[in-house]
Amino acid sequence: MKKTNPSFLNGVPELLVLRLLARRTMYGYEIVKEIQVQTKDALTFGEGCIYPYLHYLEAEKFVRSERRQIEGRSRHYYDLTARGQKRLEALTSEWARVTDAVALVMGGQHV
C-alpha cells in the first residue's frame, strides 16, 4: 500500500531548518531571521517554536549542537550531520514530488 504524506506535510519546518543548516552553522535566532528574510515574512510563527524542532532534530541525530562563545555571547550553534544531509535530500525530493503533483492539479494557474 502506498504511504500517505502526513509526516512530510508536518515536516515543512524540518525541511527549512535542514536546508538552512546545510549552508552554514547557525543558532536558533539566526535560523528564524533567515526564514523570515528568505520567505519575505510569508511564514509567521512564534519564534520560540524553532527550539522544540531543533531539539527533536538533534535527538534524531540530524543536527548536532555546541555551546560557543562568540563576540561575548554564549549560544547553542547547530550543524548539519551526515544523517541530516541524507534526510534533507529525502525531504527535498519529496517536496519536489508534492509541488509537482499540486501544480498538475492546479493546471495552468499560477500557484
Next chain:
Amino acid sequence: MSNPAPILQLRRRLAELGCPLAVAKRIVAETADHLEDLRQAGLAGGLTETAASAQAALCLGEPAALAEQHLTRLRESSWWGRHPRLGFGLVPILATPVLWILFWLVAVYSSVLVGRTGFQFYFDVPAQFGVMLIGVGLGKFAAIGLIAAIYHRLARRAALNFAWSVLACGLCSLYALFFHANLEPHSFMLGIYGGFHHWFLPALNSNWPEATVPLLVLLIAHARQQRTTAWLLQPAS
C-alpha cells in the same frame, strides 16, 4: 541576571510538566538568549526599553505552549515516550526477571573473578565461600536497584510523568518481594516464591529489604525532581 516575565512563565510550566533538569536548563538558556536577541533588535530599531521587551515577548510566542511543545517533541523522539503503557507497564513485567537474573549472574561471576579462582574453590573453602556469599548478596541488591534505576532513567529521558517511574519501579519492587536467590555449598537456587504464605501473607515474606530497593530509587529520583522544580521556580538564576 533577572528573568523576564516570559522566561518565568516558561520555567513555571516546565516545572509543572516535570521536565528533567538538564533539558530544562537548556530550554531556558536558549529561550532567554532568543528573547534577549529580540529585545536587542527592538532597541536597535529605535524602540524604548519597555516597547522592545513587549515586542520580544510577542515574537517569542506563548511561553506555556512553548514548554508543552518542547515536552511533546521530547516524548515523540523516543520509543519509551511514544509508548509509555507498553514501556513502563508491560516491558517491566516481561524483562525484569530476565534482567534481574542476568545482572545477578554477572555479580556472582565478578565475585569469582575477584578471587581469581573458580566456583569449585569457593564452594570447598569456607572462608572463600563467605566472600562469595557477600558478593551474591550485594549483587542481588545491586541488580534490583540497577534495573529500577534504568526504568526511571528511561522515563526521565522521555520526559514522562513521574507516575510512569512509579509504575515501573513498583513492578520491580513486587518482583523483588517474590524472587529468591539462595547460595549453598555446591548448589544455588534462583526462582520465585510460590508458597501460599508468600503471595497471600506478604508480611511473612523475608524479602522486604530487597523490595525496598526500587522504592529507595524512587525516593532519590523524587528528591532530584524536587531539586529541578526548585531550580525552575526560583525567581532568578
